[in-house]
Amino acid sequence: MANNNNTKNLNVPNLRFPEFKGEWEKCKLEECVVFLDGKRKPIKSSERVSEQKLYPYYGASGIIDYIDDYLFDGKFILLSEDGANILDRNYRVAFIAEGKIWVNNHAHVLQSNDNIDINFIAEKLESLDYSIYNTGTTMPKLNQEVCRNIPLWLPPTEEQVKIGTLLSLLNERITTQSKIIEKYESLIKGINEKLLINKKEYTTYRLSDICEIRSGYSGTQLTGTQGLMVSRIETISKHCINLDKVGYVKPFDSSADFKLHIGDILFSNINSVQYIGNTAFVDREYDLYHGMNLLRLIPRKIVEPFYVFLLLNTAKYKIHFQSICNKAISQASINQTELGKTVIHIPDLLYQKQICQLFNSLYNKKNIENLYLQAL
Known part of the structure; x- marks a missing residue:
């Protein structure tokens, strides 16, 4: 490819195959x-x-x-x-x-x-x-x-064909790459449902026994991009935190109580029914605070935080959360007390760690494939 930034042709792209000259x-x-x-x-x-x-x-x-x-x-x-x-x-x-x-x-x-x-x-x-x-x-x-x-x-037909062929091949590769990622997602979902099912040797808890459940900060949001970044419903995107969808609030005295930390789980508790129970796992330190319409689960030391996140994302619990939510208002909701009553079956800590290692490997591999897709 040749760079056309210094040419006098004003109606051609900056990047061009070197054998082609002239204007479009x-x-x-x-x-x-x-x-x-x-x-x-x-x-x-x-x-x-x-x-x-x-x-x-x-x-x-x-x-x-x-x-x-x-x-x-x-x-x-x-x-x-x-x-x-x-x-x-x-x-x-x-x-x-x-x-x-x-x-x-x-x-x-x-x-x-x-x-x-x-x-x-x-x-x-x-x-x-x-x-x-x-x-x-x-x-x-x-x-x-x-x-x-x-x-x-x-451009001339010959140049059209060369550009069109290149982009067509890239699109085919993008389609293939998307299918690779879909297979990883399917594999993760399938293993998730098989490995996290209840077994006799698992210990039964209520969710409130293994997690502290907190509501978010309900202060007034600013319309600009200044202040403290605050998570909200739109923050959750495919089990991850989307920093493009945060809100902002003015700094406040108790802000430290709402600061998110590694291992926290954000839970969508006020939304349309199909989005109730959507979660995001805090896998790194963000300069981010816990906002409205999301509950924050802080796992206790008896559990691996990532294991709790994986468990809450199984079909069984998604169905459970949608069945217990209050549908009598404009947006469905689950309060902290009802969520805390959810029955959870947990294996020993060593087995939890092994499961987390497996899923971390799968998620890391999927993330690498996603980065390649973005590059394409």
């Missing part, structure tokens, strides 16, 4: 692709009766079903027409669908022209900020007229 040309999306939206056809879920499930049925975000017939046969770009993901970008807005497919009316169907590399255009469309093209009010939407006029800068 400006055009509109409708000059690069043919819109095939008129051939789309939605089918209600109740009417998608399929015996063989031969062909994928696509919506705005990808495959949502399989049916026994198809509308398109070839290689196409599907561009989301509506949905929150147009702005949230939790998954791709523009993606390639190939072969015999059926598409509903929630994705634009684009067929690239002969001089246009489909992989290049797909990645170019995926890279755009669609907030400036959104025509929806209650729900984000990209109507066809707006999409047709999206401006693009295009």
